[in-house]
Amino acid sequence: MTTGLHPALQNVAAVIFDVGGTLVHPDWQRLQEIVAAESGTRFTPEQMYEAFYAMLQAADADLIAGTNSGNRSGAHWTFLNTFRSLGVADASCEKIRELLTATHEERHLWCAPDADAARVLLRLKDAGLRLAAISNTEDGRVNESLAELAAHFEFVIDSFHAGYSKPDKAIFQLAVDRLGLAASDAAYVGDSYGYDVIGAQRAGLVPILIDRHGAYDSIGVARIRSLAELVNQSA
Numbered sequence: 001m002t003t004g005l006h007p008a009l010q011n012v013a014a015v016i017f018d019v020g021g022t023l024v025h026p027d028w029q030r031l032q033e034i035v036a037a038e039s040g041t042r043f044t045p046e047q048m049y050e051a052f053y054a055m056l057q058a059a060d061a062d063l064i065a066g067t068n069s070g071n072r073s074g075a076h077w078t079f080l081n082t083f084r085s086l087g088v089a090d091a092s093c094e095k096i097r098e099l100l101t102a103t104h105e106e107r108h109l110w111c112a113p114d115a116d117a118a119r120v121l122l123r124l125k126d127a128g129l130r131l132a133a134i135s136n137t138e139d140g141r142v143n144e145s146l147a148e149l150a151a152h153f154e155f156v157i158d159s160f161h162a163g164y165s166k167p168d169k170a171i172f173q174l175a176v177d178r179l180g181l182a183a184s185d186a187a188y189v190g191d192s193y194g195y196d197v198i199g200a201q202r203a204g205l206v207p208i209l210i211d212r213h214g215a216y217d218s219i220g221v222a223r224i225r226s227l228a229e230l231v232n233q234s235a
Contacts, residue, residue: 004123004127004231004232004233005124005127005230005231005233006208006222006224006229006230006231006233007222007233008187008206008208008222009124009129009187009208009230012129012185012186012187012206013129013130013179013181013185013186014129014130014131014132014176014179014181014185014186014187015124015129015130015131015132015186015187015188015189015230016131016132016133016134016172016175016176016186016187016188016189016205017131017132017133017134017153017188017189017190018133018134018135018166018188018189018190018191018192018195018196019110019133019134019135019142019145019146019156020110020135020136020145021056021190021191021192021210022114022189022190022191022196022210022227023113023114023117023133023146023149023227024110024111024112024113024114024117024145024146024149025110025112025113025114026048026052026079026109026110026112027107027109027110027111027112028045028048028049028112029045030103030109031045031048031079031100031109032044032045032048034096034099034100034103035048035083035088035096037099038092038095038096038099039083039088039089039092039096041086041087041088043086047086048082048083048086051082051083051085051086052078052079052082053212053213053215054085055078055081055082055085056078056191056192057215059072059192059194059195060192060193060194060195061194062194063167063193063194063195063198064193064194064198074097075097075100075101075138076097076100076101076104076109076138079096079100079109080093080096080097080100083096104139108141108144108145110145111144111145111147113147113148113149114227116226116227116228117149117227118148118149118152119228119231120227120228120230120231121149121152122152123230123231124230124231125152127231130154130179131152131153131154132153132154132155132156132157132175132178132179133146133153133155133156133157134156134157134159134166134171134172134175134188135156135157135158135159136159136165136166136195137158137159137160138160139160140158140160140161141158142156142158142160143156143158154178154179155175155178157171157174157175157178159171162174166190166192166195166196166199167194167195167196167198167199167202168199169199169202169203171199172188172199172200172202172203172205173203176203176205182204183203183204183205184204184205184206186205186206187205187206187207187208188200188205188206188207188208189208189210189224189227189230190207190208190209190210191209191210191211191212193209193216193219196209197209197219197221201221206222207221207222208221208222208223208224208230209221209222209223209224210223210224210225210226210227211223211224211225212225212226
């Protein structure tokens with residue numbers, strides 16, 4: 001290889017990205033303050049981060065099995081299930097939901113850009129690849145979450161407005177149709193096997209899983225540990 005790009009990108013014309021957990025991350029410091037104010041327990045950002053991704057792996061397992069073993073509805077369910085897994089009582093979680101909503105209205109809770117995101121997006125564009133993004137949101141505010149990163153994309157599809165959400169293949173098809181490409185000419189990069197990889201595969205895109213903790217070693221798809229691996233390939 002001489003281009004420096006990941007092998008899965010060698011024969012595609014576009015790269016479509018997931019947003020939350022891929023390009024941007026939760027504001028763990030604000031979340032720490034919210035939980036401490038209501039529960040009296042101050043979890044570290046590292047504790048919340050680890051619990052959050054363990055919760056997402058459980059959600060992935062349900063999507064793969066076609067089951068639903070957890071409460072995955074309502075505003076901020078991902079954070080609330082994370083806090084529950086750390087031992088926060090249900091009664092406190094409902095009050096925390098109200099605090100999350102108020103804080104989120106002031107500033108998006110998913111507002112911390114991945115450290116590699118801006119450089120990687122620029123490198124992909126320099127390599128001639130077209131860029132887009134798809135996000136499942138509860139309120140249609142994905143562009144707020146992306147902030148300055150949004151300018152790198154031809155378009156960003158927000159499930160709240162699109163009427164489809166991942167892993168429904170329709171939202172992936174909507175993206176490749178807007179790009180004017182065949183599905184096989186686009187790669188999709190995301191951090192959820194259930195929502196991102198399965199959805200992309202159903203639609204015929206080339207999936208690339210961000211597996212930061214090495215939890216999916218047995219999965220037969222392209223995997224990276226960080227966004228930087230998309231562009232830091234040696235010859």
